[in-house]
Amino acid sequence: MKLYDSHRAPNPRRVRWVMAEKGIEDVEIVPIDIMSGEHKTPEYRARVGVPHVPALELDDGTTISESVAIGRYLEALYPEPNLFGVDAREQAVVEMWTRRCEFYLANPIMLNVRLTHPALAALESSQQPQVADYNRVAAERFMRTLDRHLADHPFIALDRFTIADIVGVVGLDFARIVKYRPPEELTNLARWLEDCRARPAAKVGV
Ligand SMILES: N[C@@H](CCC(=O)N[C@@H](CS)C(=O)NCC(=O)O)C(=O)O
Known part of the structure; x- marks a missing residue:
């Protein structure tokens, strides 16, 4: 999996925080410079669908944006510690x-x-x-x-x-x-x- 990330931006930080709570280390971090418009290139838009970070690209090519949706996906793969509720x-x-x-x-x-x-x-x-x-x-x-x-x-x-x-x-x-x-x-x-x-x-x- 690859996480399209922008170091200073708040929404990617949510995902990095989820990963850190769960000890997830097998996600490749791909830095995206939003100040220079790297998230607005045709390649990025084609991959993610919106000019936003973060986005998580799965090994089958599916790309998930929206930080909370990414967090929920990671929770399904790495249930502990629980961050989204157990029942x-x-x-x-x-x-x-x-x-x-x-x-x-x-x-x-x-x-x-x-x-x-x-x-x-x-x-x-x-x-x-x-x-x-x-x-x-x-x-x-x-x-x-x-x-x-x-x-x-x-x-x-x-x-x-x-x-x-x-x-x-x-x-x-x-x-x-x-x-x-x-x-x-x-x-x-x-x-x-x-x-x-x-x-x-x-x-x-x-
Ligand atoms: N609701 C989205 C928001 C994503 C978002 O707005 N990300 C900001 C960075 S924190 C962004 O990509 N901004 C680029 C821009 O506004 O051009 C999420 O939770 O991931």
């Missing part, structure tokens, strides 16, 4: 929180960063500060929801670390490149972030 209830709860973290936290943060960081202007047709701010406010609304939830839950979805935590932490960490920090009063969020960042797998490829 119907857990799987649904993990998916619910993963989607919430993508839609209401990681995506608005990603938009805020892309619409404000000067180096990322190349990826946008125009950078709009008002839209960036709207997205920061939206992300902070969900951070407050998470903070309340994390007051009596060790991790986001289950009593153990899951893909939902990876999506949440990677989203928040991406905001560090614009020197953003979550509001200080969100102490449960801060505790959870610290716990997740302390995991050895959190450091892989950052």
Whole structure:
């Protein structure tokens, strides 16, 4: 298998984190330079179907993009440690929180960063500060929801670390490149972030 990866980009980091938690080492890493547009070449588009990283190419030529779908595939091949839930209830709860973290936290943060960081202007047709701010406010609304939830839950979805935590932490960490920090009063969020960042797998490829 080959992972089309971009070292500094957040979505590929989700997959590298899943791989590190599971000790997966038999995936060839193929670096893609998104700043120079390597993901927009006809060859890359033909292989992956969309101009995005990450993408996982299987030995039979199937290519899977979408970081969470790649994670789910790797979970089927390497079930331990479990990151996506072991039964119907857990799987649904993990998916619910993963989607919430993508839609209401990681995506608005990603938009805020892309619409404000000067180096990322190349990826946008125009950078709009008002839209960036709207997205920061939206992300902070969900951070407050998470903070309340994390007051009596060790991790986001289950009593153990899951893909939902990876999506949440990677989203928040991406905001560090614009020197953003979550509001200080969100102490449960801060505790959870610290716990997740302390995991050895959190450091892989950052
Ligand atoms: N939902 C997708 C998002 C993929 C995505 O947007 N990746 C970014 C890097 S983090 C990308 O390829 N950006 C290239 C561009 O915007 O031109 C996933 O989870 O994999």
